Amino acid sequence: MATLPTQADAVIIGQGGIVGASVAHHLLALGWTHLVGIDAAAIPTDAGSTAHASDFCYMTSHDRLSCYTTTYSQRFYEALGHYHRVGGLEIARVGDEARLDELKRKVASGKAFGTRAELIDADQAVARFPLLDRARVLGALWDPDAGLVVPRSQRVAGRLIEEAVAGGGLRTFADTPALDIDVQAGRVCGVETPKGRIATPLVILACGIWGPLPAALAGAALPLMPVEHPLLFFGPFDDFAGSGKEIGYPLLRDQGNSAYLRDTGDPRSTEGGQLEWGYYETREPRLVPPREILSRDQARLSPSMRDLSAEQIAAPFERALELTPRLAELGWDDKHSFNGLLSVTSDGGSLVGEAPEVRGLWCCEAVWVKDGPGMGKILADWLTHGRPELDPCGIDIARFYPVQKTPGHVLGRCREIARKIYDPPVHPREPFESGRDLRRGPFWPRERELGGYFMEAAGWERAHGYAANETRLAALLERVPERPVEWDGRHFWRVANAEQLAMSEGVGMINLSHFAxxxxxxxxxxxxxxxxxxxxxxxxxxxxxxxxxxxxxxxxxxxxxxxxxxxxxxxxxxxxxxxxxxxxxxxxxxxxxxxxxxRWHLEDRSDGLATLGVWGPRARATLQALCDSPEALDAPRFPFAGAREIRLAGLPIWAFRISYVGEQGWELHVPFSYGLALWDRLFEAGVVPVGIETYANSRRLEKSLRLQNVDLLTDYNLYEAGLARPRVKAADFLGKAAYLEQRARAHQPATLCTLVMEAATDGAGRPRFPVGQSPLLDPESGEVPIDDLGRRSYTTSIAYGPSLGRHIALAYLPHGYAEEGRELLLEYFGEHYPMRVAAVGYRALYDPDSRRPRS
Structure with missing residues (x-):
């Protein structure tokens, strides 16, 4: 038996799965040499999710980073000779037009983010997958690059580990759980196991469904829960007898039934000639706290494979028989059917990066097989180079505030995510139902009285508009167009646009208490x-x-x-x-x-200082009428970007003259205890409450203002974003060398441009109001423009601007496309809409000072 090393550059906990194996592989490829991998089970795993995963790889997603990790993983598996590119179908059933629309959205997202999905008709779908009942099929998406990891991702993990061990860079120890993670002065310094202690400055968690347990040993919290996933096998299925194939037909997703289906090829193949049918529960998903997962000696099949009852899947299985009648002819192998466990997180994203609570504790958790190698590369690049190729903001474990990682919050959010794994289509503005009323600023009671339409961000309740204004601003509401297509208007309230117009004609106040x-x-x-x-x-x-x-x-x-x-x-x-x-x-x-x-101190004022933005042409006069020293707010005495203490009707206010909406005015910062008094005084003075919709979307885009993690990303620079400083400061700063190199270029590979939609009527004559991110196409070639670094053009932000009366979008365009007047097409639900570049770089399309559009 090998002796456990006493020291390592990094210890990977959960080495036996595809994620742990991929992390080790990519670290070694980048020059790491002294890794130790441990696992509570076998290596490769015989207990974790990798051991029973369906091993599907679909490229389709509405998320750019997911498309990156999946396409990378597909190429990785294929280069190893462990991938069968059999293609994949996603079906819309007859009568489910909403699902067909969702497939159109997926095709558009594929174009935006670099996958090759296309829409096909029912006949084409049945030709590819003859087990379908043609009468039930409305249409389908075809993903030509979808396929199966063969013979199993478990085998791929084993191969990667064997190669890593043979190369000398990795030593592995099965049946070796982590008993404790030693943390001293906030940093990892070792791992305790039954076989001894390993001194290390770095621990990587790749434990999947068990992830929260070792994290807790180090004092960190992972917002993750395992959920049961029914998986049934039917056979014998001998359509591909003698073929030697691991799979014969394409993969099939029946997401309107929250289900999928695949064959297992030749009866002599790894899975032995069956049909495999999987289902994700949409009503009452069965979450299993990690501590309640059975041990190997207790489990009938495996700790991550729980018993399944026929009642659990009765209704969806009936629907499955309608679409694929062949299932009814085959016997159900109840002994080998089970509830597999997989990880869901509280916002649906993976958990990658260094834990905020502990230095040296890194995570690569809640990762599907289809993303395993890609996520392994991201983590390895991050650890080695300080950053991955793409901005990891959507998977960075640091994205969660501590209050978002409490057990009750995690349980509720994970349950919601589990319901939506396959069905229904998730709207880009979809709010959570659980974990609400977590963080409420002092203005919330008044906002509730006004009928605030609340959405949540970072735990904060934010009103996007107010029902009371539908009467108060009725005349302005008549100037706001209706949104006849439900999808375009979902989670949007027209009154928000009327509120913006009211602010621009007088004065409005916006609750910004969500500021950190x-x-x-x-x-x-x-x-x-x-x-x-x-x-x-x-x-x-x-x-x-x-x-x-x-x-x-x-x-x-x-x-x-x-x-x-x-x-x-x-x-x-x-x-x-x-x-x-x-x-x-x-x-x-x-x-x-x-x-x-x-030698510095940080005081977090986020939960003690409320912020109220007061803006509009009458902002100064209104505040002066309340100010104890009105002359203090005169423009010469209070210049733009200035901040000072003032008193409004006796209330102590820290006023900051700045604007994210273009209108003149101030951010008023006030202790929570004075918040209601400030709101009431302003409301009595005639200041109109304005929802966050104006601030975050419509007026922001009229002013061509950028949003971090959406328009501003680590894989683009400030020159490309149009936000570089006129001069470079003398003092050194992080990234300065790269900033100077970017500055010296003859031109940037891409530029963030502002575009307007020239026509917004669909083929049925309905006005459309696009939401979400959509691809931009060259009108001549029909292809997405791609810059010299391989980055594709899509709308990073888009909204209707009521002051301009136009749809406005931001998008990075390659150098050759970044010119005013350039015409492009936007693809939205399978239709194309003409777009025109109105501004290259940062330039507002609407000037509130002149009250007229610039374009």
């Missing part, structure tokens, strides 16, 4: 913020001056956008968006450690 606000002070505070910020925020920056700036990564990618205000000689206020705030906080702390800066 960090006050930073101390001897090293200036050095830290200067080392992180592209703009100068220290030096001779005046006290009371605010600066819009960005944090870059070492490669010059845009990691954060935020505003920093100097409060005193050694004190600053850092204001971040709610969605990005916790990730920015972790970035600040980790970079301070990397810079060797420790």
């Amino acid at each position: 606000i960090y006050d930073i002070s101390g001897r090293d505070a200036e050095a830290l913020l200067e080392r992180l910020s592209v703009a100068k925020v220290g030096g001779d920056t005046a006290i009371g001056k605010g600066v819009y700036t960005h944090f870059l990564d070492a490669a010059g990618g845009v990691h954060s956008d935020l505003t920093i205000v100097r409060l005193a000689e050694r004190a600053w206020r850092v204001i971040c968006g709610g969605d990005t705030g916790h990730r920015d906080l972790i970035w600040l702390r980790r970079q301070a450690e990397a810079f060797g800066l420790s």
Whole structure:
């Protein structure tokens, strides 16, 4: 028996699965040499999800990063000779036009993110998969690159591990659970096992359904829950007897029934000539806390394979027989059918990156087989180079605030995600039902009284519009177009556009209490913020001056956008968006450690300071009428980007003159205890409550303002985004070398442009209001423009701008396309709409000062 090493550069917990194997493979490929992999079960696993996974790989997704990891994984499996590119179908049944529309959306997302899905008719679908009842099929999506990992992903994991061990870079130990993860002074320093202790500065969790357990040993929380997934086998199925195939027909998704089907090829193949039918429960998914997963000696088949009852799947199976009658002719192998366990997370995304609670504890959790090698590459690149190729904001474990990782919140959100694994189609603006009313600012009672239409972000309840304004602003509402197609208007309230018009004609107030606000002070505070910020925020920056700036990564990618205000000689206020705030906080702390800066203090003011934006042509006059010193708000005395303490009707207010909506005005920061009083005084003065829709979407796009994690990403730079500073500051900052190299280019590979939709009527004569991200096409070739770095063009943001009366979008276009007047097409639900480039780089299309459009 091999002796457990006493030291390692990294320990992978959960080595036996496809994720752990992929992580080790990619780390070794990047030059790592002393890895130790441990697993509580066999290596490769005989207990984890990899051991029973269906091993499907569909390329289709509405998520850019998922398309990247899946297409990478498909190529990886294929290069190893372990992939059968048999293709995959997704079926829309007769009478389910909504599902057919969803397939059209998937085709568009494929074009946007680089997959090759296409829509086919019912006859073509049946020709590819003859087991279908033609009378039940409305249409289908065809994914030519979909296929099966063969003979099993478990075998691929075994091969990767064997090669890694043979190369000398990895040592593995089966039946070796982690008993404890030793954390000292907030950093990992070792792993305790029954066979001894391994000293290491780095632990990587790839434990799948067990992930929260070892994370808890280190004091970290993973918002993940295992869920049961019924999987049934029928046979004997001998259509491919003698073929030697692992699979004969394409993969089949029947997502309107939340189910899938595949054959297992030749009876002599790995799975022995059967039909495999899987189902995801949509009403009451059975979540299984990780601590309740059976041990190997207790489980009938495997800890991740639980017993299944026929009653559990009775209704969906009846529907399956309608679509594929052949199932009724075959016997059900009840002894080998089971409930497989798979991981779901509280927002549906994977959990990758360094845990916020502990340095050196990295995660690669909640990853499907189809993404395993791709996620392994992302983690290896991140650990080795400091960043992956694509912005990992959607999978970064640091995206969650601590309150979003409490057990009750995780349970409710994971249950919702489990219901939506396959069905129904998830709208881009789909809100959660559970975990609501978690964070409510002081204005919330008044917003509720006004009939606020609340949506949630980062735990905060945010009103996107107010029902009371439907009467109050009835005349303005008549200027707002109806949205006759339900999908376009879902989770949108027309009154929001009327509220924007009211603000532009007078004065409005917007609740911005979701801001993440960090006050930073101390001897090293200036050095830290200067080392992180592209703009100068220290030096001779005046006290009371605010600066819009960005944090870059070492490669010059845009990691954060935020505003920093100097409060005193050694004190600053850092204001971040709610969605990005916790990730920015972790970035600040980790970079301070990397810079060797420790003499600074951070006070999190997010839950104590409420923010109310007051904007519009009458903003100054309205506030002066309430201000104890009205002259203090005169433009010469209170310049743009200035901040100071004022008193409004006696209330202490920290006022910051800035605008994300273009209109003149201020952000008013007030302690929660004064919040209601401030709201009431402004409301009595005639200030119109305006929903966050105006701030976050419609007016933002009229002003061509960018949003972090949507329009601003680490795989694009500030010059491409049109936000580079006129001059480069003298002080060094993270990413400066890359920033200077980007500045020296003759031109950028791509530029973020503002586009307008020239016509928005579909083939049925209905006005459309696109939501979500859609591909842009060259009108002549019909192809998506691709820049020199292989990045594809799609709408990063899109909204209808009521002040402009146009649909406005942002999109990165290759250098040759980034020119005003350039015509493109937007694909939305299978139809094409003409688009025109109205601005290259940052230029607003609407100027509130002149009250007229620029384009």
